Amino acid sequence: MLKFIIKRLLWIIPVLFGVAIIVFTILYFSPGDPALQALGDNASPEAIEAFNKDMGLDGTYFDRLVRLVTGLCKGDLGKSYKTRTPVINELVTKFKVTLRISAYAIILGIILGIFFGIISALYQNSIWDTLSTGVALFGISMPMFWQGLMLILLFSVILNWLPPSGYGTWQQMIMPVVALGVNSSATIMRTTRSSMLEVMRQDYIRTAKAKGQKFSTIVIRHALHNAMIPIITVIGLQLSALLAGSIVTEVIFSISGVGRYLVDSMTARDYAAVQGCVILIAFVSAILNLIVDIIYTFIDPRMKTMYESAGVKLNPKKLAKAAEVSNG
């Protein structure tokens, strides 16, 4: 197991370099001059040259690429063209904000999603099922930015209950967390529902009933545990989706997180910052995926056996499917 984790951690390194090279290349070829953007159109050629030298914008494509890669090895993401401070410092503070909102959002999503998913599966075709699936369909269909705007319109403009923007107080947290969380909860709910429906029909549930076990214990100990396997997959995907979603929500609610930083840097042609954001997001996604894969092994003992035997290189999602198939 430890071997598997270490191997996966080591794999993150080439992934990050790959991402860095791709992002750098795209930004290198994108139009616009960062120096002109930073110094203004009337900047003297000397000033521009000095700026380029200072920011590491001089030299050929390969010179700059080598500089980027060596910098990455030292944990240096370059300096922001706009503020002329190291990107990494700014990213750390902003990432804390994004992480906090995303964490609350995924917790909200998991709680709502799993709870209503179970309710709807157990009372299939009842009014609660129709209601929850209906709301979930709504949650999936509505774009996040629209949901955010509608929340602001209702709770800030019309009802005047919550502040429309900013970050700090708990009142300011509510709407962005809800906008992000409801979206994930809808997907999680639908997966929970179908997974629970499937599991409740399995023979081992009948075995548990034949033991004289209480229905509630059967649902939680036997059914939910088995149903969690596909749900964990979806939660893992939702975590990555949340990071992407934070770009939209942070802009709408004027929250100074990574998402907004990315958008602002893009408009300012602050390519070093853009690079930093993308690499950070890639890094976090990779780590989250690894965590999800580790959680798998706790939920599904079959997965653990496979990791511990030779199957280290196998794709865990494929293994999950294989396990499902062998499970009947």
Place this chain on the structure above:
Amino acid sequence: MSEKILDIKDLSIRYVTEEETVLAVNGISFSLDKGESIGLVGETGAGKTTTALGIMGLVPDPPGEITSGTIEFEGENLLEYPEKKMREIRGGKISMIFQDPMTSLNPVMPVGDQIREVVLLHNNVSKAEARSRAEEMLEQVGIPKERYDDYPHQFSGGMKQRVIIAIALACSPELLIADEPTTALDVTIQAQVLQLMKALRTQYQTSMILITHDLGVVAKICDKVAVVYAGQIIESGTLKDIYTNKQHPYTIGLFNSLPDIEHETSELKVIKGLVPDPSNLPKGCKFNPRCPYCTPECCENEVEMTALSDTHSVRCIHVGEFDREA
């Protein structure tokens, strides 16, 4: 005669869906004495499993419903029991071995814990005591107790079935229902499992209902046999009654369909036709469309059970009128 442990009278169970009503069990009656075992024999879809689920109170509702009859267990009608009381019976006094060992164990729970669960439910013991009881059960079914913490996917099919048997017998039930316990297993493993069940049954004095379509299995471990067809018992009696003095054309067909090693034949004998669609049963005798001795009377009125002796009864109006060896 010893005391009756189970007495089923006129049990009928049907499944109602929007498209059709499936009459799975149509007035089954049989009884079982303490320590006795009965084999319910019949083709797939005859209603054997539904009968078993009826006794366990596990008929899925909806779409299933018990429309008539009583199931008396130790003198009390189980059908009148509230769910909570029924839960105490299930796994404790009556337990069931299911057909498919591959899917009947929870894949994410150690097998030992699956045995311990039923011990904890029906006995007032601590977790540690329940664990040692579960380990003891594992040893009894021939699995070393060191494998307590292993998961079902680390076991072979035969071993999984042993675990299921251990679960079923962990609380020393009065009545064991075994629903095709060996169908999914290899022949060599079948013999082992049957031997194990027989030994444990003698040890615990458990009564048993064995559901199967394998006449050989019945001969090995049952005292009585009931042949089930289209949700009815069409012939019942002791092992001897059925194996040496079978009377119903269906029972005869069933035995004739067994390949005989002494007579070389190019073709297996089969009972012509198919099991009737339980949503559209024939009028009169349920076997009439396939019966070689069918007369117009057979297609008119319901046929009642006729007692041939104290133990042997048959549901046929032409008993003894035809050549049984044909």
